Amino acid sequence: MAKPYYEFFCPVKVIAGHAALEHIPFELSTLGAKRPMIITDKGVRSNQLLAPIEAAFESTETVIGYIFDDVPPDSSLETVRKAAQLYRDNQCDAIIAVGGGSVIDTSKATNILVSEGGDDLLKYSGAHNLPKPLKPFFVIPTTSGTGSEVTMVAVVSDPEKNVKMAFASNYLMPHAAILDPRMTQTLPPHLTAMTAMDAMTHAIEAYTCMAANPISDAYATAAIKKISNSLFGVLDNTSDAHGRLELAQASTMAGIAFSNSMVGLVHSLGHALGAVAHLPHGLCMNLFLPYVLEYNKEVNGDKIAELLLPLAGPDIYAQTPANLRAEKAISTLLAMRDRLYSLTKLPRTLSETGKVTEAQLDEVAEKALNDGSIIYNPKEASLEDLKTILKKAW
Numbered sequence: 001m002a003k004p005y006y007e008f009f010c011p012v013k014v015i016a017g018h019a020a021l022e023h024i025p026f027e028l029s030t031l032g033a034k035r036p037m038i039i040t041d042k043g044v045r046s047n048q049l050l051a052p053i054e055a056a057f058e059s060t061e062t063v064i065g066y067i068f069d070d071v072p073p074d075s076s077l078e079t080v081r082k083a084a085q086l087y088r089d090n091q092c093d094a095i096i097a098v099g100g101g102s103v104i105d106t107s108k109a110t111n112i113l114v115s116e117g118g119d120d121l122l123k124y125s126g127a128h129n130l131p132k133p134l135k136p137f138f139v140i141p142t143t144s145g146t147g148s149e150v151t152m153v154a155v156v157s158d159p160e161k162n163v164k165m166a167f168a169s170n171y172l173m174p175h176a177a178i179l180d181p182r183m184t185q186t187l188p189p190h191l192t193a194m195t196a197m198d199a200m201t202h203a204i205e206a207y208t209c210m211a212a213n214p215i216s217d218a219y220a221t222a223a224i225k226k227i228s229n230s231l232f233g234v235l236d237n238t239s240d241a242h243g244r245l246e247l248a249q250a251s252t253m254a255g256i257a258f259s260n261s262m263v264g265l266v267h268s269l270g271h272a273l274g275a276v277a278h279l280p281h282g283l284c285m286n287l288f289l290p291y292v293l294e295y296n297k298e299v300n301g302d303k304i305a306e307l308l309l310p311l312a313g314p315d316i317y318a319q320t321p322a323n324l325r326a327e328k329a330i331s332t333l334l335a336m337r338d339r340l341y342s343l344t345k346l347p348r349t350l351s352e353t354g355k356v357t358e359a360q361l362d363e364v365a366e367k368a369l370n371d372g373s374i375i376y377n378p379k380e381a382s383l384e385d386l387k388t389i390l391k392k393a394w
Contacts, residue, residue, distance in 0.1 A: 006213035009170070010256045012150045016179035016249055018241060021052050024096070024138065025060040027176055031136040033094035035065035037087045039107045040098040044142055045069045047186045050098065053140070065092035071099065075106040076157045077121055077165075084113035094136035097174075098183070100195075101146040101281070104139055108154035108172045111137050121156070122165070130169040139174045142183045144247040145195025145282050147202055147255020149177035177252055181244035189235050190344040192247070196231045197337075197346070198282035199223060199251040201266050201289050206257035208296065208303045209264040209376045216261035219253045225310035226250035228336075235343050264377035265368075266292045269389065272367035277356045286346055287353075290333045291392045292377075295385070300378040301326040308332065350394045361390045 015023050028036055040050065050067065057064055068083045083106065087095070095114070097107035112124050115134040124130055139149035148154075154167045187195070203223040206216050230246040237243075269292070270284035293304055305325035309317045311332045320328045340346045347353045350361075365386040368374065374381060381389075 003211075003213070006211075008213060008215040008260050010150060010173075010260070011170075012173050012256075013176040014150075014179065014252060015176055016245065016252075018181060018245070020178050020180040021140070021182065022056045024053065024140075024178060025057055025062040027138070028062055028094055028136060029060075031094065031175060033136045034062050035090070035092045036062070036094040036096045036136075036138075037065050037083075037090065037092035038067045038096045038098055039071060039083055039103060039110060040067065040069050041071040041073075041103055042069055044099050044103070049142060049183055049186065052180075052182055053096075053098065066090040071103045071106045073102055074157050075102045075109070076159050078159075079106055080109040080113065080121060080156060081119045083107075083110040084119065087114045094138070097137070097139045098142060100141065100143040101148050104141070104146070104148040105154040105156055107137065107139070109156045109167065111135055111172070112167070124169075125165045125167055127168040128170075129167075130171045132171070134171050137174045138176045138178060140178045140180070140183055141248065141251070143187060143191065143195040144184055144244075144251040145198035147199065147251050147258065149174055149179075150252055150255040151259045153259075179245065179248040179252060181241040181248065184244045184248060185239055185241070187238070189238060190346060192234060192238070193231070193340045193344040193346045194280060194282035194286065195251070196227050196247055196282075197286040197289070197340070199247070199254040200227050201270075201285035202254035202258040202263065203227070203250070204289065204293070204307060205263040205266055206254065206261045207307065208293070208300055208378065209262060210378055211262045211376050212303075213261055216257040220257035220261075221307075221310045223250040223254040223257065224307065226253070228311050228313075232339065232343075235340075262376040263373050264292070265295070265374060265379075265381060265389075267373040268368040268371035268377070269364065269386070271371050271373070272364045273350075273356070275367055276360050276364050277353070279353060279355055283347060283353070286337060286340070287348065287350065287393055288389070290330050290337070291389050293330050293333070294392075295381070295389055296377065296379045297326050297330070298379070303378075304329050350390070358394065361387065361394075365390055
């Protein structure tokens, strides 16, 4: 599909490297902030991940105003209101999110309340309902998967109504993303694998779906190459600082790619499965990726074929006849998942999760059909098509 034009937007400053954390106080001061609040969770704090961040502030005039470490795995409206109140009570003037997806979403939503005033988040939900820029906001990811540090989306649960509320606005984008390998050093192998496959899926869908553009393609292919080259090295040696930095950069690049070119059917199925069976997002991505590529292959086999180069390297790409490259790219991903399963037990099929019943598959298919991401999938899918993919993934 030839597009009449495309847009590419990423205003987030990326500060990356083995001493990236030390730059935070200076970066805050350039935005006029002197008392940041750190938002994190108990796991990050108990793993001592805040220590190098706190050390970075020791000899500076900037002080950490408050550390809020009460973010649950699935953030809620109540958590956001509590964080906002503590921000105000402690006269903070900026937010630093230190954590994974839930912490980053909580921080984005908290920033809405402390910038706009009041405690009614609901009136800002949906797309582009924020009237003006928010307070200075930095993100330090402790996983290499979501890419939330460069996206304009946040999702927060409303447990009373049992719904997830989405927020989307350019103003939700952080002022800076800080990528430092010290922050993912303690990530256990199964989480390292799961989050890497989350980033891999972001990059592959950004590249192969309908809203791809030349700039997002550059970010997507670079991310795929970094994950392919570094993931198994990091699983062999979890404290490999260079590999950890490569995975962190890949996650951010994949985030930049998909927030400019959207995602497709892997995400529709993944969102649906997550809602029905409460499985982690990265696990769902790993489950469906090869089966969806197989389904899409007849309409975008040429794009899938191009993935073989960043996935498998120049030698295998050159040795594979052009008409077999799409098939080879998919089999490379299948082999990668087999290796991850043997190393970390990351499930490859629905039955391997032990959490899904065949009776739930119809509900997953129905939810996936109504998921927004399906619009960008290169090949249209009916309810029956989705059920067929789910059977293959069983």
